[in-house]
Amino acid sequence: xxxxxxxxxxxxxxxxGMVYSLIALGFVVVWKSSxxxxxxxxQLVLVSSWFTYGVLVQAGLPxxxxxxxxxxxxxxxxxxxxxxxxxxxxxxxxxSLITVTLGIAYFLEGIVTCIWPQSLGALPRxxxxxxxxxxxxxISQEYLWICGISLLTFVVLTxxxxxxxxxxxxxxxxxxxxxxxACGVPxxxxxxxxxxxxxIVAAIGGVLISSIGGITFGLVNTGLKSFSVVILGGLDSFVxxxxxxxxxxxxxxxxxxxxxxxxxxxVKDIIPFIIIVIVVLVRPFGIFGEARIERI
Amino acid sequence: xTLPCGIRSYNYSQDTAIVRTKTQWVLLLGFLALFFALPFxxxxxxxxxIINLIGINLIAATGLNILxxxxxxxxxxxxxxxxxxxxxxxxxxxxxxxPFPLALICSGLSAGVIGMFFGIPSLRVKGFYLxxxxxxxxxxxxxxxxxxxxxxxxxxxxxxxxxSIGGLVFKSEASQFYLxxxxxxxxxxxxxxxxxxxxxxxxxxxxDNDLAAxxxxxNLFQYKLLAFFIGCFFAGIAGSLYAHWAVSINxxxxxxxxxxxxxxxxxxxxxxxxxGPIYGIIFISILDVVVTKLSPALQSAFPQLASGFTTGLAPxxxxxxxxxxxIFQPRGLAHRWQLFKSxxxxxxxxx
Numbered sequence: 001x002x003x004x005x006x007x008x009x010x011x012x013x014x015x016x017g018m019v020y021s022l023i024a025l026g027f028v029v030v031w032k033s034s035x036x037x038x039x040x041x042x043q044l045v046l047v048s049s050w051f052t053y054g055v056l057v058q059a060g061l062p063x064x065x066x067x068x069x070x071x072x073x074x075x076x077x078x079x080x081x082x083x084x085x086x087x088x089x090x091x092x093x094x095x096s097l098i099t100v101t102l103g104i105a106y107f108l109e110g111i112v113t114c115i116w117p118q119s120l121g122a123l124p125r126x127x128x129x130x131x132x133x134x135x136x137x138x139i140s141q142e143y144l145w146i147c148g149i150s151l152l153t154f155v156v157l158t159x160x161x162x163x164x165x166x167x168x169x170x171x172x173x174x175x176x177x178x179x180x181x182a183c184g185v186p187x188x189x190x191x192x193x194x195x196x197x198x199x200i201v202a203a204i205g206g207v208l209i210s211s212i213g214g215i216t217f218g219l220v221n222t223g224l225k226s227f228s229v230v231i232l233g234g235l236d237s238f239v240x241x242x243x244x245x246x247x248x249x250x251x252x253x254x255x256x257x258x259x260x261x262x263x264x265x266x267v268k269d270i271i272p273f274i275i276i277v278i279v280v281l282v283r284p285f286g287i288f289g290e291a292r293i294e295r296i
Numbered sequence: 297x298t299l300p301c302g303i304r305s306y307n308y309s310q311d312t313a314i315v316r317t318k319t320q321w322v323l324l325l326g327f328l329a330l331f332f333a334l335p336f337x338x339x340x341x342x343x344x345x346i347i348n349l350i351g352i353n354l355i356a357a358t359g360l361n362i363l364x365x366x367x368x369x370x371x372x373x374x375x376x377x378x379x380x381x382x383x384x385x386x387x388x389x390x391x392x393x394x395p396f397p398l399a400l401i402c403s404g405l406s407a408g409v410i411g412m413f414f415g416i417p418s419l420r421v422k423g424f425y426l427x428x429x430x431x432x433x434x435x436x437x438x439x440x441x442x443x444x445x446x447x448x449x450x451x452x453x454x455x456x457x458x459x460s461i462g463g464l465v466f467k468s469e470a471s472q473f474y475l476x477x478x479x480x481x482x483x484x485x486x487x488x489x490x491x492x493x494x495x496x497x498x499x500x501x502x503x504d505n506d507l508a509a510x511x512x513x514x515n516l517f518q519y520k521l522l523a524f525f526i527g528c529f530f531a532g533i534a535g536s537l538y539a540h541w542a543v544s545i546n547x548x549x550x551x552x553x554x555x556x557x558x559x560x561x562x563x564x565x566x567x568x569x570x571x572g573p574i575y576g577i578i579f580i581s582i583l584d585v586v587v588t589k590l591s592p593a594l595q596s597a598f599p600q601l602a603s604g605f606t607t608g609l610a611p612x613x614x615x616x617x618x619x620x621x622x623i624f625q626p627r628g629l630a631h632r633w634q635l636f637k638s639x640x641x642x643x644x645x646x647x
Contacts (some may be wrong), residue, residue: 031424037423037424037427039372039427039431085619085623088623089622089623092622092626094423094424095364095368095370095423095567096622096626098370098423098424098427099370099559099560099563099618099622100618100619100622100623102372102556102559102560102618103560103615103616103617103618103619103622104615104619105556105615106553106556106560106611106612106614106615106618107611107612107615107616107619108615109553109608109611109615110608110609110610110611110612110613110614110615111608111612112608113604113607113608113611114604114605114608114609114612115604115608116604117604117607117608224431224435224552227428227431228432230428231425231428235424263443264443264444264445265443266439266442266443269439270435270436270439273431273432273435273436273439274432274436276428276429276431276432277414277417277429277432277433277436280417280420280421280425280428280429280432281416281417281420284417284420284421284425
């Protein structure tokens with residue numbers, strides 16, 4: 001492998017990893033505040049990508065209007081899911097909470113197939129496509145844009161969580177739900193806003209990744225791969241998700257580059273899942289997660 | 297179990313009997329006799345094939361019920377373990393040429409061993425972590441099957457010979473009905489008994505509180521792995537039967553969504569009861585048949601519907617049913633049936 005190839009793999013790996021981080025953040029937000037393990041991540045990504053396709057390509061709206069509509073649609077979806085499905089299940093065993101998100105996943109997938117039966121959709125190009133030369137490598141600008149937008153989203157989210165009243169309330173809920181309730185914070189509203197956030201970041205991640213790869217059912221797998229980020233970074237850690245994303249992206253791309261000649265083509269797709277198995281076996285609470293798992 | 301009024305047990309064998317009263321015996325035997333005579337009066341191969349598929353799925357779901365319903369270890373990779381069984385059986389009978397009964401056992405064992413491997417994390421983690429690691433298992437298994445082309449045929453799949461015991465070849469739908477149903481009845485009987493003996497009680501203890509179970513002297517390591525082994529063993533048997541029933545197998549039959557479907561089946565039927573998966577599977581299969589019959593009709597009645605309506609309707613309704621059951625009937629159809637039975641016995645008194 002030449003240096004140029006390696007550099008290309010590294011940059012694209014980091015960019016894709018950033019998107020995984022974004023999607024994983026959506027999981028962490030919900031898990032931290034309400035303890036619901038959302039397995040429908042991939043489907044949320046899928047739905048919001050197809051929605052963007054619908055408003056931008058099928059309805060032909062200008063970019064800005066389309067994105068504004070997406071920013072309305074995604075929180076609405078999150079609110080609906082929380083209000084209709086998860087509110088009645090508060091304080092149910094984790095088994096029900098996991099399986100109900102699987103039900104949501106199935107439902108969303110059905111809706112997507114109903115409305116957009118075609119298997120492939122291409123979003124218009126948002127970013128300039130001419131490559132940038134870094135050393136010997138020519139790197140498509142899109143990847144740098146994706147890194148930039150992801151970083152921006154992280155910064156905004158971090159500031160929100162640190163300083164905004166709602167953000168502080170969300171962190172407090174994650175810490176001690178009873179105490180927060182006693183202080184008069186409406187916990188149910190915290191839950192629904194965490195779902196809204198989850199859907200927004202999933203939507204941003206979805207639009208970013210489908211602007212490169214197109215919209216396919218592969219996005220569901222992207223969502224599943226994000227679980228490796230969640231597991232590696234630690235379930236309840238924002239920093240973990242942000243750091244683990246690029247690690248997974250790099251491992252996927254470089255590992256794919258190195259191992260494909262040794263094994264079968266397509267080894268790239270399976271690396272995140274192998275990482276999941278290894279992490280769960282060796283260090284189940286992840287790099288930054290709290291080691292709060294009950295020892296059995 | 298609540299018994300009808302006036303039934304008392306005078307010795308231990310009466311007390312522990314599965315079928316307690318004469319009426320129950322008559323009903324059970326009558327049902328089995330009617331059921332096994334089904335191919336004689338049900339001439340439609342379509343319906344027989346649906347019933348066969350129900351039997352196969354029932355075996356897999358019974359395994360999952362032992363693992364998830366009794367032992368509380370969530371597995372979202374059951375279709376993957378089923379695929380291990382199916383491909384083992386296909387390779388052993390098709391490529392190597394072993395007899396079918398041996399291949400059936402071997403496919404159960406291989407699925408069980410692989411399930412046990414992916415069950416190792418359950419010793420340290422539970423809940424969500426376990427769900428994720430079984431999803432990883434599903435993905436890895438399917439990926440290996442897809443890419444190990446010279447053994448499994450990759451995307452093209454494999455063709456499998458019909459099952460045969462001695463000189464008897466199970467070729468027609470009716471003969472396969474007997475093969476599948478006999479194994480299904482055996483599996484249900486085993487599962488029912490396992491739930492009542494030492495192992496089953498240990499599983500339930502682990503599900504309810506694993507720390508307490510350990511304090512009571514239950515070896516968690518051993519029993520959790522055993523649960524994974526048994527659950528995946530049944531999945532492997534189901535996979536093998538599926539391979540010999542469908543005669544050609546492909547990874548398309550063992551997708552992630554199929555795994556979710558199994559979870560949905562046992563949720564709808566009722567976790568932690570032997571009868572639950574039966575209700576769940578019959579419910580889902582009837583739903584499936586209705587949707588496949590209904591959606592083309594709807595499509596032609598309302599041509600303005602989107603063209604993906606026929607394919608999208610089934611997952612949509614299924615997701616909806618799972619959500620509704622979890623919200624309104626979390627203990628499943630089995631519980632509802634129990635309520636109905638006790639209400640019937642007490643009628644006209646409501647207490």
